[in-house]
Amino acid sequence: QVKLLQSGAALVKPGASVKMSCKASGYTFTDYWVSWVKQSHGKSLEWIGEIYPNSGATNFNEKFKGKATLTVDKSTSTAYMELSRLTSEDSAIYYCTRGMGPLDYWGQGVMVTVSS
Amino acid sequence: DIQMTQSPASLSASLGETVTIECRASEDIYNGLAWYQQKPGKSPQLLIYNANSLHTGVPSRFSGSGSGTQYSLKINSLQSEDVASYFCQQYYDYPFTFGSGTKLEIK
Numbered sequence: 001q002v003k004l005l006q007s008g009a010a011l012v013k014p015g016a017s018v019k020m021s022c023k024a025s026g027y028t029f030t031d032y033w034v035s036w037v038k039q040s041h042g043k044s045l046e047w048i049g050e051i052y053p054n055s056g057a058t059n060f061n062e063k064f065k066g067k068a069t070l071t072v073d074k075s076t077s078t079a080y081m082e083l084s085r086l087t088s089e090d091s092a093i094y095y096c097t098r099g100m101g102p103l104d105y106w107g108q109g110v111m112v113t114v115s116s
Numbered sequence: 117d118i119q120m121t122q123s124p125a126s127l128s129a130s131l132g133e134t135v136t137i138e139c140r141a142s143e144d145i146y147n148g149l150a151w152y153q154q155k156p157g158k159s160p161q162l163l164i165y166n167a168n169s170l171h172t173g174v175p176s177r178f179s180g181s182g183s184g185t186q187y188s189l190k191i192n193s194l195q196s197e198d199v200a201s202y203f204c205q206q207y208y209d210y211p212f213t214f215g216s217g218t219k220l221e222i223k
Contacts, residue, residue: 044215044217046214047211047212047213102162102171103160103205106161
């Protein structure tokens with residue numbers, strides 16, 4: 001079955017960067033876009049951007065351009081998102097998802113806490 | 117960006133009841149709409165896509181309808197396991213945007 005296994009929680013200092021992973025299994029990784037979604041505590045969802053593993057093509061929410069970098073490693077069916085210049089506003093749960101449009105499978109989420 | 121206005125913000129209903137959640141888009145999204153269920157402490161799960169298509173494995177008591185700028189999610193015969201937050205999402209245009217969510221509780 002389709003699974004997206006994300007890396008563990010991260011505690012990072014303001015101004016630093018964090019890179020999280022999302023390992024896909026149960027389907028052909030290169031056939032589906034991978035999207036990333038942010039959920040701030042107790043709030044709604046924000047779409048960050050997406051990457052197509054086959055080509056590396058990306059689409060971003062303008063709000064997250066310069067903040068998020070999306071990459072993939074096709075050899076391990078793993079997608080990555082790096083967030084840079086972290087502030088308290090970046091403290092949230094980050095999900096990787098499969099799909100371009102409707103997001104049909106979701107990882108378990110990575111909680112990122114930005115604190116000194 | 118397309119704004120998604122979801123209502124109500126919270127909802128309390130009895131077991132067996134039928135509930136409806138609404139989502140209004142700031143412009144026509146041509147049925148490019150999905151609904152998600154998020155149970156406490158869990159990841160969101162896709163329920164409905166293309167406004168009215170049921171995702172694999174989703175119980176048939178869930179249904180979606182609408183067109184243009186107005187969409188709704190209906191849950192028939194409410195069950196205890198339906199306690200969750202529900203979100204709509206438009207994917208007609210970039211950036212994809214979500215509604216603010218509806219928290220459903222059992223009376």
